[in-house]
Amino acid sequence: MTGARITHPLLLGLTNICMCTRTKLSSKAFLLMALLPIPNYLHPNKHMQGMLEDRLIHQCLSIVLQPLMKAAKVGIMMSDLVGNVWHCFTPLAAYIVNTPEAAMLACVCRKTSPFTMASYLQFGDIFRHPSHTRSITLDQLDSITVDPNNLEAYFDACAEYRLNSVCTPFWMNWPLTDPSIFLMSEPLHHWHKEFFDHDCQWCLTIVGTSELDFRFLILQPITGYCHFTGGISRLKQVTGRGHHDIQHYIVGLISGAALCHFIIAVCALMDVQYLAQSPTPDDDLLASIDQALLTFHEHKDIILTSGA
Known part of the structure; x- marks a missing residue:
């Protein structure tokens, strides 16, 4: 808003619109209903x-x-x-x-x-x-x-x-x-930002900032995937896309440098985040999410005991 005025936008959509269409900004599947005052x-x-x-x-x-x-x-x-x-x-x-x-x-x-x-x-x-x-x-x-x-x-x-x-x-x-x-749950904050604010910070603490940055640095650049030439510890104003790109590499990069139970806990949370993004969830998928959460709870104590 102009004049240093801010508001909460309230958007309305229909659940019977296909998810692939609804999540694209260009589809304009959401209608601005009101601007709530602050x-x-x-x-x-x-x-x-x-x-x-x-x-x-x-x-x-x-x-x-x-x-x-x-x-x-x-x-x-x-x-x-x-x-x-x-x-x-x-x-x-x-x-x-x-x-x-x-x-x-x-x-x-x-x-x-x-x-x-x-x-x-x-x-x-x-x-x-x-x-x-x-x-x-x-x-x-x-x-x-x-x-x-x-x-x-x-x-x-x-x-x-x-x-x-x-x-x-x-x-x-x-x-x-x-x-x-x-x-x-809203994907940007509950999945991608949660990963960057918590999971990623645990990995930086356990593996070490310089070591994890170095592992990101030496990755072979791949077309279609972001290459973090300066590592990830000093990233500022990271968007949801950046969070998503880091998730592609994190489990493989901490392997060999972190304890086995720690890797299992982080991998289990990654499984939850990826499974939850399925456009067609069913009972089998929900059971897989529950199993991944159970695996995380079984190994989460290592995050505390290791000081992460």
Whole structure:
């Protein structure tokens, strides 16, 4: 935006559009619905500012998405590509966001899973905690008797349930809408940036910065693949494409320089990232992802014990 003004863009797409078409920017498969405001708040407490910002986003979403909520209840007549008219309903199938935004939309605090009942103290558990369903969140909000306009008191009351103090979630009146289901991992942050910020940094620590940079340097340049002539330790403003290119080489380059269990843990996470990008997931693929995650959990202790 011009004039030093910034906003959150809200984009809308259809799940029945083929993934290969939808993910191409040139296809224009997403429609800009609204620009959500990012105002400055006068409250001196930063926690209260964050609460007000989260409430504003939910309120804006409730206004903008009201026609879709109504269509999800009673339906709407729509025509397909060949002119046939259908009675359609519009459930919220997926909301693609990064981790902080997912927590905000699920109405939970930071360092709390928006999908399950786990907090940051249980993130290392090998098992999946119970789902944090919409009914649980709404029941917790109903049990709070403090006036939502009393910001500090309401914030303290919500802290007991690890809620972010949003009193009226935008999805509360949307039929068949559950944050534990519609919140989707976003590939740039949850796969590629996660790899660069964590997996790649573990490898630099274990193998050594100079050694791993040297191994990238001596790779034979291949047409179609990025060649990191200066290594990767000093890369700045790396894009998702750069993260993706480093993933092509990382497992092979740490072989022989890192412990076997460490290599297995990193390779298991790479398997998860690649399998999750499949355009046609099925039960066999999901079982393979679960097995890769189990393998990582079985070997992840080496990352801590080795100081990575």
